[in-house]
Amino acid sequence: MNTVSTLTREQTLREMGLGPVWKLREQPVRESSLVGGCDEVLVSQDASSNDWPALQSTVLDCRLCTLCQQRKQAVLGVGDVQADWLFVGEGPGADEDEKGEPFVGQAGKLLDNMLAAIELKRGHDVYIANAVKCRPPGNRTPTDEELNSCRPYLKQQIAMIKPRLIVTLGGTAAKTLLQRDEIKVGSLRGQVHEYEGIPLIVTYHPSYLLRSPMEKAKAWEDLCFMRRTMFDLKQ
Ligand code: URA
Secondary structure: OOOOOHHHHHHHHHHOOOOOOOOOOOOOEEOOOOOOOOOOOOOOOOHHHOOHHHHHHHHHOOOOOHHHHOOOOOOOEEEOOOOOEEEEEOOOOHHHHHHOOOOOOHHHHHHHHHHHHOOOEOOEOEEEEEOOOOOOHHHOOOOHHHHHHHHHHHHHHHHHHOOOEEEEEOHHHHHHHHOOOOOOHHHHOOEEEEEOOEEEEEEOOHHHHHHOHHHHHHHHHHHHHHHHHHHHHOO
């Protein structure tokens, strides 16, 4: 784990509007939720091949849904391909579509600060991906069809990275991995779910936190929870 100076961490917490460091009173409740069948075999690659260039080029050329029509480029993901931590957002926005990297706009700035608050850094034992790889026009929520088309790519990324812990940022990422129709982040957070045997924690999307700063306190609880969960997973 990277070390971040106390000052930086305090600055980070201030940036998140969280003030002093909070201590959690409760222990995590462990919950296994069965993941529904996600059998798409559109990515023919063998997970053990770890062929990132092949996956990148498949995604860049993808035309499985209409999101390809307005994208500047598909955005596969960024970071350490052997990371313990995998963070999954919803889909690229305008900045990400332009730069080809997830979470590089305002939400990305907040995500970086959230990572720093638990002594993590983009690219260092952390990989960041999205539920869909192409920007939904006007940043609308991806449809079920778009999520279904893109899920095999995320599934392939997970199979190759083999993270110890997946963190879904917002309801859309939770929906695509937990295969549920209705996702309420508020009722799924604070528990350890599971995606194909990998522990999965649900928290708020940074864009939502930018719109609803009062929820940052809960996001801080979630950060502490995920850090504690990772600690337990490494024992
Ligand atoms: N929001 C997301 O969900 N992903 C990004 O990459 C950027 C903003």
